[in-house]
Amino acid sequence: MFAKLLLLACFAMGAYQDLRSLRVSNWLTLGGALAAGLWLCASGHSLTGYPPAVVLIGLALALALSVPGYLLSRLGAADVKALAALALASDPRTVLYTLALASVFCVVAMFASKLLIDSDKLPANCQSQLARLQPSKFKSFPFVFALFVGLLATLSFIR
DSSP states (O other): OHHHHHHHHHHHHHHHHHHHHSOOOHHHHHHHHHHHHHHHHHHSSOTTSOOHHHHHHHHHHHHHHHHHHHHTTSSOHHHHHHHHHHHHHSOHHHHHHHHHHHHHHHHHHHHHHHHHHHSTTSOHHHHHHHHTTSOOSSSOOOHHHHHHHHHHHIIIIIO
């Protein structure tokens, strides 16, 4: 239980940074991956209790699903590093569910932000914050925030 709370806390910090500045610190993403990797080497299992072979499958999946998005400029480097850190700390199922739920959340948030921005009932500061969630070829979506939502849903409902 403590490991899951630790994962959620790290992703919550990343989500906050991503929402505020569309950037996530390398200290958080690489530090999380390094800590999860060191834990794996020292204890012989991931933070959530899976053996190294399973963790490496999760890492391969995380990289296979995120690096192409990075190369196509659809994901940022922090998104790839955060997903790799999650893979080192958990298992393939958690990685896949988190990524799938994060993707669904992105689509819903983009549509909802478009609908809400067009309504005149929201204050101007809310509309400017929602504008950050709209798709654009000039800015990225705060995907680490979406990964946090996906991880929260995964750990809450799937397990």
